[in-house]
Amino acid sequence: MTTPATDWLRLDQQICFSLNAASRAFGGVYRVVLKDLGLTYPQYLVLLVLWEHGELPVKRLGEHLRLDSGTLSPLLKRLEAAGLVRRERSARDERSVEVRLTPEGAALRERAAEVPRRIAAATGLDVTEVQDLRDRLERLTAALDAYGTDPAPAPS
Amino acid sequence: MTTPATDWLRLDQQICFSLNAASRAFGGVYRVVLKDLGLTYPQYLVLLVLWEHGELPVKRLGEHLRLDSGTLSPLLKRLEAAGLVRRERSARDERSVEVRLTPEGAALRERAAEVPRRIAAATGLDVTEVQDLRDRLERLTAALDAYGTDPAPAPS
DNA sequence: CGCAACTAAGTTGCGCGCAACTTAATGACG
DNA sequence: CGTCATTAAGTTGCGCGCAACTTAGTTGCG
Structure with missing residues (x-):
């Protein structure tokens, strides 16, 4: 026989667990590195997208980052409170909210280099x-x- | 020249992000699969360890799963409320709390097979x-x- | 036009994950 | 024996991540 059932059945757990562990280990490193920028990793990701694409609606931001408004709305609110982004209703479509960098948010790019x-x-x-x-x-x-x-x- | 700085500088983000994305995608699949067991993925992990090792203190559980008491204490409380585990102070060391499966928790192993x-x-x-x-x-x-x-x- | 289906954000609720702290018990050392 | 550092669990606080829901604006279609 090849792989015993018990071994085989454990592989799925190992892959998801090691994925999870690696992801959390990354979180720890980012936490240290981003500390003096005052950012969390998800916040940093949002800024990366904005630095690259300029202003864009919450919806598009979510598509880039695989996040929905339930996660993004409060996160963006915190970034706005920190003075890094502004949010304003689109004139073309009043349902949409455009997110754009403030000068402070744009300037942070260099410190994040x-x-x-x-x-x-x-x-x-x-x-x-x-x-x-x-x-x-x-x-x-x-x-x-x-x-x-x-x-x-x-x-x- | 080899890789332009901008490309190179973006790789870190890609690796952590794809790691993160894969981890969350796994979460979605586990959420569906574990739904009728009434378990979350971290709770399932705790049970996997208990099914394999039998009773063990919170500290050991945390070493297996890379989690501290700040995460495990409330999680174990929920598992206890669900009737799947019991927690009791070790007689040998009153600081330690032994976690063990209830009959219901042990029985769940077959349904999780x-x-x-x-x-x-x-x-x-x-x-x-x-x-x-x-x-x-x-x-x-x-x-x-x-x-x-x-x-x-x-x-x- | 009028109304139903759809869409974008936002809100609520809950479970992690982790830092920082508290409480209680153990161990080490003079 | 007392005192002080160490250790285990638990608590608090906060930021995701996501399901479920609400609100408001848009689109399609008769």
Whole structure:
């Protein structure tokens, strides 16, 4: 026989658990690195998107970050209270809220320039390893997202 | 030139983000699969450890799961309220609290037997891919944990 | 036009995850 | 034996992340 059932049945737990553990370990490193910017990791992600794309509605922000308004609304409120972003109703569509950087928020970009390098150093990975891992994880996420939607996918 | 600075600087974000996204996608699948057991994923993890090791103190549980008492205490309280575990002060060391399964908690193991297979199916990965990914993630977690502790590790 | 279906944000509630702190018990050491 | 550092659990506070719901604005269609 190949793999005993008990071993096999434990692999799923190991993969999700190690994923989870790695994600939380990253959180710890980001917490240290972002401390003097006064940002949490999710807040930093929002600013990354805004630095790249300029202003955009909450909806689009959520698509980039895989987050819904239930998470983003209070988070953006905190960023606004910190003076880093402004939120204003779109004139074209009164349902939509445009999020844009304040001068302070835009200026923070330079102070954050060091962050990626420090994180990359903490991983101990080189560029090709990072790319490979990222690709695998994105395929995995796509497969997991398909669960429920697509119970019997055509084998590639 | 090799990789432009901007590309390079973005890789860290991609790896942590895709890690995060995969972890949350897993959460969604587990939420569906664990729904009729009335468990969250962290609660399921606690039960997995108890099913394997029998009774053990909160401290040990936390070492297995990478969680502290701040997270475990309320979680265990909920599991106790659900009738799945009992908590009692150790006689040998009055500081310690032993967590053990109730008959109901032990019985839940059989109803949970299907879970790993369903999760494994949702990942679309085979055994070797899972092992490889898990190994990489564990090395990554170890590297991230060393951050701050070991600023200049000897290059293997 | 009028009304139903849809869509974007926001709110509420709950369970982590973690920092910071408190309480209580143990161990070490003079 | 007393005192002081250490350890285990628990509590508090806060920020996600997500389900479920509400509110308000838009679109489609007869």
